[in-house]
Amino acid sequence: MQQLYYQISILQQQLAECMERLEKMEKKFEERTPVPSTVHIEKIEYKFDQLKVETLEGTLSIGLSPTELARHGEVEIPGLQPNHSIHDQTKQFINEQIPLVFSDCQVIFDPVGNPIPKDNISEQLLQQLPQRIEHIQTNHRGPSPLSNEQLTAMIQRDVSHALHALRAQQPSPNGEEGQP
Numbered sequence: 001m002q003q004l005y006y007q008i009s010i011l012q013q014q015l016a017e018c019m020e021r022l023e024k025m026e027k028k029f030e031e032r033t034p035v036p037s038t039v040h041i042e043k044i045e046y047k048f049d050q051l052k053v054e055t056l057e058g059t060l061s062i063g064l065s066p067t068e069l070a071r072h073g074e075v076e077i078p079g080l081q082p083n084h085s086i087h088d089q090t091k092q093f094i095n096e097q098i099p100l101v102f103s104d105c106q107v108i109f110d111p112v113g114n115p116i117p118k119d120n121i122s123e124q125l126l127q128q129l130p131q132r133i134e135h136i137q138t139n140h141r142g143p144s145p146l147s148n149e150q151l152t153a154m155i156q157r158d159v160s161h162a163l164h165a166l167r168a169q170q171p172s173p174n175g176e177e178g179q180p
Helices: 002-032 066-072 083-101 118-127 129-139 148-168
Strands: none
Touching: 083 118, 083 129, 083 148, 118 129, 118 148, 129 148
16 A cells, blocks of 8 residues: 555656646747737738639728729829720721721731731731830830820821821722832
8 A cells, every 4th residue: 555655646746747848838839939020911812713702792992992093083093094984085096097908908908918807907006005105104205104195196197197107008099109
């Protein structure tokens, strides 16, 4: 029996030592673990094609809401031009100009001599529009940014020059190349 008491006392002593060691380890762990601080996120990238949304509810407000925008009137961000209206006006201009410039041409040919459908000319010019807008804005040397009207006028001027240059390369009805 005495041996049993002896073993129990040894086990109690070992348990007390283990509890002491555990408390010391917990204190060291708490000292080493930093307190969570503010997290700064510089950039978030969303890849919507990789998301699967089953239910979407609620309101997401980023920036100005339509009511706030109405209160502020017209908001203009320097260096940012709303290119949709420029695109629409240019598309309309191109669609009006192609029939006028090429009115006497049955078939339009590219510089190499391949026939081009009139729709392709419009598509090609519209595909070049974003780069053309950027080029004009980058090379503008005026004291203030270009207005939409100025930018549209410059783009229409360039489109007109391009169409007339292509027209000048077309064979005339009597077989000679181009008309002035």
